[in-house]
Amino acid sequence: LENEFENAIQIVKLLQQNGHKAYVVGGAVRDQILGREIGDIDITTSAIPTDVQSIFDKVIPVGIEHGTVIVRYHGESFEVTTFRIEGDYSDFRHPDKVHFVDRIEEDLSRRDFTINAIAMNVDGKIIDPFFGVKDINNRLIRTxxxxxxxxxxxxxxxxxxxxxxxxxxxxxxxxxxxxxxxxxxxxxxxxxxxxxxxxxxxxxxxxxxxxxxxxxxxxxxxxxxIFKDKSDLWKCFCTLSTPVPTLTEFITLGHLYDRSVPIETWVKQWKLSKQIKKDSFKLVELFDDFEANHLNKWLVYRLPTYLIQSFIHIVSVLLNEQIKEETIREMQGTLPIQERKELAMNGQDILYLNPNKPKGPWINDCILQLEKNVVTGDVENNKKDIREWVKQWK
Ligand code: ATP
Ligand code: MG
CATH class of the missing domain: 1.10.110.30 (Hydrophobic Seed Protein)
Structure with missing residues (x-):
């Protein structure tokens, strides 16, 4: 087995040395057989969570009642789950009860698809009671x-x-x-x-x-x-021929396909995070700027690195224009400033220049205008030029 499994194998061996059975299981085994890049490695064991806690130093109890803990080992995280079968799912979220069992075959029987119900021991030997390997070879998803x-x-x-x-x-x-x-x-x-x-x-x-x-x-x-009331919207999504890597991009596209659904509604109904909401608002703003003004300094200035790919993809899907990441990066590199705090004057300084004006939202408006003017090169980023500019600003 390759190095990617090195730490997982150590964990399996330690469990075995303490008298338990243990295997690598699930997606990692499937992806390894497929020759696909593996993601998280899940481990399944006859050890119950308290046993696992006594063997490893760093154990995070994420779902003790379901037999799941996270073991931190040499800087990597592994989900370690006790062999189990499940009771009824009356709330359709969690099984009412899980029963710990001691045979790996029983644990494999509660898993969703044959391709995900394959266990692998430390020598790379495979336990496959539901013929998952055969289904992998035939590229079939079968319960x-x-x-x-x-x-x-x-x-x-x-x-x-x-x-x-x-x-x-x-x-x-x-x-x-x-x-x-x-x-x-x-x-x-x-x-x-x-x-x-x-x-x-x-x-x-x-x-x-x-x-x-x-x-x-x-x-x-x-x-x-949302889709349940908007069948045209779903049709738009079904014409997609490229992957949409994040939910941020997903709801941004949703809003841009049909602006009658506000981003807030997407976030609420899909119970998404504040971060997704914030990023989605930003992407819409930048998309609108792009549609009106094409790539410009102010646009790339406001585009954080982690949203570049999403922005490029959205423009490609909706406007069929291919922007190169490099083009954006190069434009960003030539900007006079990279962020607001690099301005030669801050809010305090500006307030100082207007001793007769009371504090208020005007300061923020003024800074935003200043920031934009500095980014686009209309005002030089030094105290003298900024002072002149602020004087004539209303
Ligand atoms: P990924 O590569 O996306 O992580 P995965 O197959 O590892 O894919 P996970 O959601 O990480 O999927 O789940 C790990 C394993 O747990 C699965 O391979 C499967 O054996 C089992 N599993 C997960 N969810 C269910 C479920 N709802 N019902 C039954 N078994 C499940
Ligand atoms: Mg997984």
Whole structure:
């Protein structure tokens, strides 16, 4: 096994040395077999959380009652989950009860798809009671057990099937697909936070275009906030041929496709973070500036590095214009200042120049105007020139 698994293997070995069974499981095993870049490595073990806590120094109890802890090991994080099976899901969020078990096969049986129900021991040997390797080779998403039952237990699996088809470019196996299409409405029982996580990954999938026909067929939109009342909006999303990597970009596109839905509504109905809201507002503002004025100094000045890719993608999707990241970076490099605090004068200084004016919002207006003038090169960034400029500013 490659180095990427080095720390995970150490953890598995330590668990074994303490008398427990342990395996690498889930997405990492699947992606390793596929030759895909692996993400987080999940470990499954017969050890219960208190055992795990006694073996490792840094253990974060994220879901003790479900048997899940995070082990920090040599700077890396690993989800370590006790072998378990699940009771009913009466709230459609968490199983009412989980039962710890001691056979890996039982643990694998509660997992969603055969491709995710493969365990790997430290020698790279594979435990695959549901023939997940075969499904990986045939590029098929198939539930472990009867699709109907597995989707009913946790309708998130319906969304996950679509998500994996977009991420991996796999097809959904016939019976799994029949059940997915017949029972799509079960997703309305899910907490929106869980839905949002899967929708983000779905639209971020590199095979989104390939997954689109099934996505359209599923009529999932009828059960998603906002889309359920805006069928044209969903159609716009279904014409996308490139991945949308983040929810920020997703809702920004949503708003730009149909401005009658405010960003606030997206954020509220999808229960998204303040950061996403802030970034989305910024992207809309910059998009509008681009549409009116093309790339300009003031625009690139306001575009933070972490939003460059999103901005470029949105412009490409909506205006079919391809901006190069390098072009933006170069323009940013030639700006007189990179941020407001580099201005040669601050609010205090400006207040000082206007001793007769009381403090008020005018100071902020003035600084914003000044900032813009300095960025565009209309005013030089030194005290003397700024003083002159402030004098004539109203
Ligand atoms: P990714 O590469 O996106 O992390 P993953 O397959 O690792 O994909 P996770 O959401 O990290 O997906 O879940 C880890 C594993 O836990 C899955 O591979 C699967 O075995 C199991 N699992 C996750 N969610 C469910 C679910 N809703 N029902 C059953 N099993 C699940
Ligand atoms: Mg994972």
């Amino acid at each position: 472990v057990g009867k699709a109907e039952q597995r989707f009913y237990e946790d309708p998130l699996r319906i969304l996950r099937a679509l998500r994996f088809s977009s991420q991996l470019g796999f097809s959904v196996e016939k019976n799994t697909k029949i059940s997915l299409l017949a029972n799509i409405e079960w997703i309305k029982k899910l907490a929106i936070e869980r839905v949002a996580v899967e929708i983000e990954k779905l639209f971020a999938g590199t095979n989104i275009k390939k997954a689109m026909p099934l996505l359209l067929d599923s009529r999932i939109d009828k059960f998603l906030p």
